[in-house]
Amino acid sequence: MKRHSPEFGRSKAAFGAVNLSLLLGSASLLIWGGLYVGKYSGRFDPDEFSEIPHGRPPKVVIAALDPSAESIKKGAKIYSQVCVACHQADGNGNPSGGIPPLAGSDWVMAEGPNRLIRIVLHGLEGPVKVNGTTWGQNQMPAQAKSADNPAGLSPEDISHVLSYVRNAWGNKAPMVSMDMVMTVSKETSTQAGYWHPDDLMKMPAMVGGGAPAGAAQTPDQLKAALKALPADQLEALLKEIKK
Ligand code: HEC
Structure with a gap:
């Protein structure tokens, strides 16, 4: 039994040619891609592949984020x-x-x-x-x-x-x-x-x-911190606490 027609044989050859050019095409795309990424990615640092210019973020960005x-x-x-x-x-x-x-x-x-x-x-x-x-x-x-x-x-x-x-x-x-x-x-x-x-x-x-926040944690430390205050400030503080 004849399995392949002559036409099928020819188209198989044509398919091989297409395959080769596809292969070459994708290989050169890959190489170009590699070069492109190599050139612009900045050593694959995620911070560098960005729309914001390299280095510090622009001042406007900082101002918007932080009062x-x-x-x-x-x-x-x-x-x-x-x-x-x-x-x-x-x-x-x-x-x-x-x-x-x-x-x-x-x-x-x-x-x-x-x-x-x-x-x-x-x-x-x-x-x-x-x-x-x-x-x-x-x-x-x-x-x-x-x-x-x-x-x-x-x-x-x-x-x-x-x-x-x-x-x-x-x-x-x-x-x-x-x-x-x-x-x-x-x-x-x-x-x-x-x-x-x-x-x-x-x-x-x-x-x-x-005293710095959290510095006085025992009564003795609190006493020392209060003693370090100038007299008038200590007085004002005691008044405020008694209120
Ligand atoms: C004319 C030079 C001069 C100028 C201008 C100056 N400093 Fe100084 N500063 C010094 C010197 C010298 C010392 C060290 C003093 C010493 O050795 O006794 C010092 C010490 C200091 C210190 C303590 C030590 C340290 O390194 O942390 C601080 C904080 C400081 N300066 C901040 C400032 C700031 C903020 C300004 C601007 C507003 C300023 N200085 C302007 C010369 C200067």
Whole structure:
């Protein structure tokens, strides 16, 4: 019995030819695809294959996501006008000029910004230990607006720039409000000259002298935290509690 017609034999040959060109076609597509992905995927990093340009997300995106972003944005501008000459754009300071880093600094990232605000208000005279290194070759001048320094920063400016340095270069710490800066500014209105790190360390970290959240867990710790408060604030607090 004859199984194949001559026509079928011919079409089988034609099918083979189609098959070969399909194979070549898909092989070159595969190679092109590989090259394309290789060229544009950025080492297969999922963050890089995106419609947002590589690197940091654009500022508009940050502003839409985070209500603190506006303050941080203003702070970045103030930093670039005031602090950058000494502490540098990358926050790493300038070791040969005796300028300590702000990136990774405990002074910058303390839970409460009481000492940090004081440093910017009135300046600092070392020796000061930052990230395990002792500095003291230079003093930091006062940055607040005053009769002697009319071009200095307002409390609002200081709140923005400190919120920025607490959240730049991988730093992470709570925002600083203008109220905090005004509170510290009032408390220190008689301060003349630079702060010394040893004196700052005797002061509470939190603005207004409060203990960090969750710090006082036993009656003894609570007693110590209350004792650390200035007398008038302790009185005000007791009044408020008794209400
Ligand atoms: C003229 C240079 C100069 C400028 C401007 C300046 N600083 Fe400083 N800053 C210093 C020096 C020097 C020290 C270290 C002082 C010492 O060794 O006694 C310091 C120390 C500090 C410290 C404590 C130590 C540390 O590294 O964490 C902080 C915080 C700080 N500066 C923040 C600021 C901020 C914020 C600004 C801008 C508002 C600013 N500085 C502007 C020179 C400067």
